[in-house]
Amino acid sequence: MTNQSKLEQLNEEIIHCRKCARLVAWREEVARVKRKAYIDQEYWGKPVPGFGDSNARVVVVGLAPGAHGSNRTGRNFTGDASGAFLYPALHRVGFANQPTAESRSDGLVLKDLYLTASGRCAPPDNKPSPEELNNCQPFLERDLEILKPQVIVCLGSIAFARVLRIYSIRNSAWKFGHGAHYQLENGTWILCSYHPSQQNTLTGKLTVNMFDDIWKKAKSLIK
Numbered sequence: 114m115t116n117q118s119k120l121e122q123l124n125e126e127i128i129h130c131r132k133c134a135r136l137v138a139w140r141e142e143v144a145r146v147k148r149k150a151y152i153d154q155e156y157w158g159k160p161v162p163g164f165g166d167s168n169a170r171v172v173v174v175g176l177a178p179g180a181h182g183s184n185r186t187g188r189n190f191t192g193d194a195s196g197a198f199l200y201p202a203l204h205r206v207g208f209a210n211q212p213t214a215e216s217r218s219d220g221l222v223l224k225d226l227y228l229t230a231s232g233r234c235a236p237p238d239n240k241p242s243p244e245e246l247n248n249c250q251p252f253l254e255r256d257l258e259i260l261k262p263q264v265i266v267c268l269g270s271i272a273f274a275r276v277l278r279i280y281s282i283r284n285s286a287w288k289f290g291h292g293a294h295y296q297l298e299n300g301t302w303i304l305c306s307y308h309p310s311q312q313n314t315l316t317g318k319l320t321v322n323m324f325d326d327i328w329k330k331a332k333s334l335i336k
């Protein structure tokens with residue numbers, strides 16, 4: 114079975130998941146009520162599966178879908194401000210064929226990179242609970258099992274904590290910080306980055322140059 118068919122099978126399972134009652138209610142409520150600007154659009158309103166190159170050597174782990182971003186469009190970081198910061202950076206370094214991401218049919222192709230998340234359903238206030246993240250963790254584990262990446266880029270401290278948990282790392286010296294990177298015994302690198310949320314990009318906590326450095330570093334860590 115190829116990686117692509119394994120990921121397709123996994124993603125099919127993900128989009129039918131209804132394990133977290135609070136998130137199922139929220140994602141569907143948002144999809145029904147909609148934001149005024151998108152009132153004519155049909156929202157996805159389901160768990161958002163992984164997206165990208167099925168032979169990627171770099172896997173990017175985000176937090177969870179935005180209510181009116183990927184919960185609307187059905188694809189990671191698509192149709193919101195975080196994506197408008199992320200995809201141009203991926204394009205500049207050659208991981209994406211275009212800098213824009215508007216919908217699942219916009220022609221965007223990722224090369225050598227796969228995008229996934231700690232939680233697959235949009236949470237209220239962008240905050241999944243620890244229990245919800247635990248419920249969702251097996252999906253991320255399976256992404257990582259299938260892809261066996263050389264580099265895992267963690268966008269934000271929650272993604273970093275989740276990845277450490279998956280690999281049973283209890284080393285207190287492994288702390289989250291922008292640009293911090295650590296190597297697992299199996300050779301895989303874990304590279305930390307601030308999340309490209311508006312809270313970080315509008316305040317200057319994460320600048321374009323700082324983010325570009327992450328993707329250059331990710332490339333340099335590939336064997």
Ligand code: SF4
Pocket residue numbers: 127130131132133134136137160232233234245248249
């Ligand atoms: S967050 Fe994950 S485990 Fe919970 S309902 Fe969504 S897909 Fe299922």
